[in-house]
Amino acid sequence: MTLDALFQPESVAVIGASTHAGKIGRAIMRNFIEDGFHGRAYAVNPNAEEVMGRKSYDSVLDIDDDIDLAVVSIPPKFSNGAIQDCVEKDVDCVIVITSGYKEIGEDGKKRSEELAEILDGSDTRILGPNCIGIFDTHSGVDTLFVPTYKLERPEQGNIAIVTQSGALGATVLDMLAEMEVGISRFVSYGNQEDITEVELLDWLKEDDKTDAIAIYTEGLSDGREFLKKAREVTEEMPVIALKAGKFESGKSAVVSHTGSLAGSYEIYQGAFKQTGVLEAESLEELFDHSRALAYNEPMEGEKVAVITNGGGLGVLSADALEKRGLELAEFSKSTKKKLREIIPSYGNVENPLDLLGDANSRRYKEALDILKDEDNIDGFIIIPLLQLLPLESDVIDTIINFKESTDRPVVVSTAGGEYTKIHMKNLEEKEVAAYHEPEKAASSLESLYNYGKWKERSGKN
Amino acid sequence: MTLDALFQPESVAVIGASTHAGKIGRAIMRNFIEDGFHGRAYAVNPNAEEVMGRKSYDSVLDIDDDIDLAVVSIPPKFSNGAIQDCVEKDVDCVIVITSGYKEIGEDGKKRSEELAEILDGSDTRILGPNCIGIFDTHSGVDTLFVPTYKLERPEQGNIAIVTQSGALGATVLDMLAEMEVGISRFVSYGNQEDITEVELLDWLKEDDKTDAIAIYTEGLSDGREFLKKAREVTEEMPVIALKAGKFESGKSAVVSHTGSLAGSYEIYQGAFKQTGVLEAESLEELFDHSRALAYNEPMEGEKVAVITNGGGLGVLSADALEKRGLELAEFSKSTKKKLREIIPSYGNVENPLDLLGDANSRRYKEALDILKDEDNIDGFIIIPLLQLLPLESDVIDTIINFKESTDRPVVVSTAGGEYTKIHMKNLEEKEVAAYHEPEKAASSLESLYNYGKWKERSGKN
Numbered sequence: 001m002t003l004d005a006l007f008q009p010e011s012v013a014v015i016g017a018s019t020h021a022g023k024i025g026r027a028i029m030r031n032f033i034e035d036g037f038h039g040r041a042y043a044v045n046p047n048a049e050e051v052m053g054r055k056s057y058d059s060v061l062d063i064d065d066d067i068d069l070a071v072v073s074i075p076p077k078f079s080n081g082a083i084q085d086c087v088e089k090d091v092d093c094v095i096v097i098t099s100g101y102k103e104i105g106e107d108g109k110k111r112s113e114e115l116a117e118i119l120d121g122s123d124t125r126i127l128g129p130n131c132i133g134i135f136d137t138h139s140g141v142d143t144l145f146v147p148t149y150k151l152e153r154p155e156q157g158n159i160a161i162v163t164q165s166g167a168l169g170a171t172v173l174d175m176l177a178e179m180e181v182g183i184s185r186f187v188s189y190g191n192q193e194d195i196t197e198v199e200l201l202d203w204l205k206e207d208d209k210t211d212a213i214a215i216y217t218e219g220l221s222d223g224r225e226f227l228k229k230a231r232e233v234t235e236e237m238p239v240i241a242l243k244a245g246k247f248e249s250g251k252s253a254v255v256s257h258t259g260s261l262a263g264s265y266e267i268y269q270g271a272f273k274q275t276g277v278l279e280a281e282s283l284e285e286l287f288d289h290s291r292a293l294a295y296n297e298p299m300e301g302e303k304v305a306v307i308t309n310g311g312g313l314g315v316l317s318a319d320a321l322e323k324r325g326l327e328l329a330e331f332s333k334s335t336k337k338k339l340r341e342i343i344p345s346y347g348n349v350e351n352p353l354d355l356l357g358d359a360n361s362r363r364y365k366e367a368l369d370i371l372k373d374e375d376n377i378d379g380f381i382i383i384p385l386l387q388l389l390p391l392e393s394d395v396i397d398t399i400i401n402f403k404e405s406t407d408r409p410v411v412v413s414t415a416g417g418e419y420t421k422i423h424m425k426n427l428e429e430k431e432v433a434a435y436h437e438p439e440k441a442a443s444s445l446e447s448l449y450n451y452g453k454w455k456e457r458s459g460k461n
Numbered sequence: 462m463t464l465d466a467l468f469q470p471e472s473v474a475v476i477g478a479s480t481h482a483g484k485i486g487r488a489i490m491r492n493f494i495e496d497g498f499h500g501r502a503y504a505v506n507p508n509a510e511e512v513m514g515r516k517s518y519d520s521v522l523d524i525d526d527d528i529d530l531a532v533v534s535i536p537p538k539f540s541n542g543a544i545q546d547c548v549e550k551d552v553d554c555v556i557v558i559t560s561g562y563k564e565i566g567e568d569g570k571k572r573s574e575e576l577a578e579i580l581d582g583s584d585t586r587i588l589g590p591n592c593i594g595i596f597d598t599h600s601g602v603d604t605l606f607v608p609t610y611k612l613e614r615p616e617q618g619n620i621a622i623v624t625q626s627g628a629l630g631a632t633v634l635d636m637l638a639e640m641e642v643g644i645s646r647f648v649s650y651g652n653q654e655d656i657t658e659v660e661l662l663d664w665l666k667e668d669d670k671t672d673a674i675a676i677y678t679e680g681l682s683d684g685r686e687f688l689k690k691a692r693e694v695t696e697e698m699p700v701i702a703l704k705a706g707k708f709e710s711g712k713s714a715v716v717s718h719t720g721s722l723a724g725s726y727e728i729y730q731g732a733f734k735q736t737g738v739l740e741a742e743s744l745e746e747l748f749d750h751s752r753a754l755a756y757n758e759p760m761e762g763e764k765v766a767v768i769t770n771g772g773g774l775g776v777l778s779a780d781a782l783e784k785r786g787l788e789l790a791e792f793s794k795s796t797k798k799k800l801r802e803i804i805p806s807y808g809n810v811e812n813p814l815d816l817l818g819d820a821n822s823r824r825y826k827e828a829l830d831i832l833k834d835e836d837n838i839d840g841f842i843i844i845p846l847l848q849l850l851p852l853e854s855d856v857i858d859t860i861i862n863f864k865e866s867t868d869r870p871v872v873v874s875t876a877g878g879e880y881t882k883i884h885m886k887n888l889e890e891k892e893v894a895a896y897h898e899p900e901k902a903a904s905s906l907e908s909l910y911n912y913g914k915w916k917e918r919s920g921k922n
Contacts, residue, residue: 022850027850099818100807104807105807107807108807145850146848146849146850147850149880150847150848150850150880151848151877151878151880152877152878152879152880163773164773165771165772165773165774165776166818167770167771167772167773167774167818167846167848167849168771168773168774168777170846170848170849171771171774171846171848171875171876171877172876174848174876174877174878174880174881175876175877175878175897177878178877178878178879178882216773218773218776242777244773244776244777244780245776245779245780246780246783246784247779247780247783247784248783249779249780249782249783249788249789250776250777250779250780250783250813252811253772253775253776253779253811253813253815254776256772256808256809256811256815257772257773257775257776257815258772281900282777282781282898282900283777283876283897283898283899283900284897284898284900284901309628310626310628310629310632311626311628311714311717311718311719312624312625312626312628312629312677312679312705312718313626313628313629313632314714314718315626315679315705315706315711315714315715315718316629316703316705316711316743316744318706318708318710318711318714319705319706319707319708319710319711320743321710322707322708322709322710322711323707323708327710328710346561346565346566346568346569347717348717350713350714350717352711352714354714354717354718357560357627357628385628385631385632386611387607387611387612387628387631387632387635388607388628388631389483389488389606389607389608389611414632415632415633415635415636415744416612416613416632416635416636416639417612417613417635417636417638417639418613418639419610419611419612419613419635420635421639436636436744436745437743437744437745438744439742439743439744439745440745
């Protein structure tokens with residue numbers, strides 16, 4: 001497949017690789033030289049002899065090697081010329097960072113039309129223009145032109161991020177890195193004047209490094225194509241989408257941002273529903289849910305067990321579940337009998353299960369061991385308040401082990417300062433989604449439940 | 462007022478101050494000795510001669526000093542006896558940390574009845590039982606028995622936190638500390654067998670250190686009293702409430718947690734509405750909104766300006782505002798004319814105002830200077846994406862100065878890793894509320910708008 005060259009190129013040309021510090025092309029060149037890219041990297045810049053110690057070519061055509069991927073970061077008046085060279089050179093994919101195409105109005109539209117003519121009849125594929133390109137934790141491709149002190153890069157993980165907005169995508173990457181959430185591939189596709197979001201989804205569905213896809217879209221390239229293809233993707237793995245430009249007020253902002261037509265939100269909702277694409281209500285929900293979806297199997301029923309050492313958080317969980325049409329699981333008699341043996345006499349053994357303020361990690365382990373055998377539970381919310389003195393750090397290992405021992409979804413809610421955050425990062429590293437409040441934990445389980453229902457329904461069709 | 466002794470005592474007795482490491486009473490005693498409490502502190506423990514180098518008294522009655530505040534942290538079978546001594550000693554207020562009262566069922570109920578008899582006819586007031594007491598950033602009172610590595614303490618600020626659940630309150634404190642959000646007073650009131658949440662609100666409304674109150678409640682002490690008093694509080698300052706135990710499923714958990722009756726949620730919603738108490742939908746919203754409410758004047762209209770260097774975030778803001786019935790402000794012709802002079806020709810000067818990816822802090826300053834004179838704006842959402850290379854750190858100062866120069870609400874949305882977090886903390890320290898996404902910024906402005914409407918309406922009555 002041609003898009004392989006986007007994510008896993010063996011040879012790369014950076015068009016606009018510069019000798020000047022602060023230039024985008026220089027930052028991108030540096031990433032290919034310094035940061036774990038295993039392929040061959042070439043600099044293209046007719047105004048330089050050398051860039052970062054490497055020979056600089058006048059044109060991609062002068063390079064005596066096949067080029068899988070070119071990255072174009074030069075002023076818009078030169079960009080189409082450089083792309084023309086790539087077409088002649090038969091480069092597989094070109095990432096066009098340059099903006100100034102249809103998103104800027106009349107002048108840009110001409111440039112976009114010219115680009116379409118250049119591509120007509122060629123096999124070369126274009127990502128963008130007006131995008132920030134690719135960050136791939138496996139191949140080491142990193143076209144993000146922001147240094148890591150400003151923009152941290154996530155570790156390897158199983159979430160793919162597909163975003164129309166580059167800056168927004170960069171923000172998300174930075175947040176995920178800070179939370180120790182890993183990703184597989186990140187792709188910013190901007191104006192999608194050639195490669196579309198549907199093609200990217202289609203490529204990712206075959207990717208064995210990816211288990212869930214999060215997508216930010218301002219406008220789909222082709223509704224009919226999306227309806228046809230998206231269902232095939234959601235049969236393989238969950239896709240969660242945040243649609244921006246839902247209302248009239250945001251639509252004109254969309255046009256000047258990525259040159260897209262935002263379209264009617266109702267039509268989008270319909271398309272998502274028909275294809276099993278889950279919808280996120282906000283940016284935070286997009287990656288809250290995508291973590292749960294990537295780390296867990298779908299939830300097969302609505303019955304949830306809540307286990308905590310903080311009674312108030314248990315009450316809030318009950319509210320959050322009921323609000324979403326999920327239920328508190330009813331524990332069987334035998335489960336309650338066993339729980340009674342490990343919980344002090346003044347406590348109770350109902351769900352939400354309050355392990356009480358004096359609970360240590362051993363009590364957590366005993367309770368989880370008992371609940372593992374309770375069939376009447378479809379998913380778990382575990383809420384360890386690490387602020388309470390008797391609860392030791394190793395409750396985190398207990399939870400990680402429990403999650404690994406069951407096929408049912410397990411999510412965590414816990415919040416606090418530096419001490420708690422260290423523990424939350426540890427959970428994320430081990431693919432246990434940890435949220436700051438019960439509301440988000442319940443909302444993520446709802447997403448797993450909705451995906452479960454979709455899988456069941458689509459399996460029957 | 463008697464409750465002064467809770468927050469600003471000059472002399473304190475810790476009943477249960479212990480020589481044993483790990484005991485709650487020892488941790489509390491340590492706080493009074495080591496952590497900035499300016500009054501006199503006495504240890505009471507009949508089984509010790511000395512606690513942490515201080516004489517230990519057999520009973521509070523043996524102390525040759527007036528005691529403003531006693532803290533009781535001993536096993537439940539002894540607690541009522543110690544409280545009896547406090548009544549005899551005419552102690553103003555007693556914080557009863559001890560649990561094992563009505564929240565544990567029959568045995569506890571008897572203990573609660575006995576406590577009521579002890580208090581009958583006395584002037585001594587009880588906070589709790591089954592609470593974690595007070596943390597006051599002004600007087601230095603700190604009865605939180607968790608070391609600061611597990612539970613960070615916030616700096617001074619203008620938000621008061623009133624919580625029925627101690628553990629939940631501790632979590633919130635820890636989070637706020639980490640975010641550099643300051644508070645005035647924190648009070649955990651547990652079973653409210655004597656001092657009620659209404660009395661606490663009533664005391665706080667006169668507190669010149671407090672500008673907004675956040676309350677977590679599982680069940681109100683007395684609905685009629687609340688209706689009578691809460692309105693007086695909201696005339697002075699905003700109150701935002703999170704009600705737990707909204708649905709049937711959570712109600713039984715409430716009884717065993719703080720011995721409260723959760724009551725009908727509809728009745729609560731009515732009571733909040735009638736008294737101008739704002740409602741939070743979740744724990745995060747509780748302190749998201751309380752920050753906006755504490756740092757800003759109420760918003761007087763629905764027209765919001767959005768300023769950003771990340772177009773996608775502008776689009777999401779437009780969606781989030783419209784969803785809540787707020788509007789994008791229409792910029793006047795003269796404003797647009799001025800904006801056109803500072804924004805590159807390929808950009809536009811509509812709201813959301815996209816300062817474009819190459820914006821530096823100077824462009825932010827110029828834009829905000831122009832918008833400061835635009836009368837058709839009721840509030841501002843500023844979204845600086847610090848990941849983008851051209852945007853320097855001093856945009857934070859620009860925003861802080863802008864906020865200080867206007868009476869209209871200003872909130873920020875920005876998100877990312879360690880680098881961005883440092884800047885967010887700086888904003889919070891200067892009382893500019895900073896959120897992780899436009900959704901939350903818009904939601905907080907809605908809260909300021911609702912409080913503005915309430916103030917306007919209640920002013921007319």
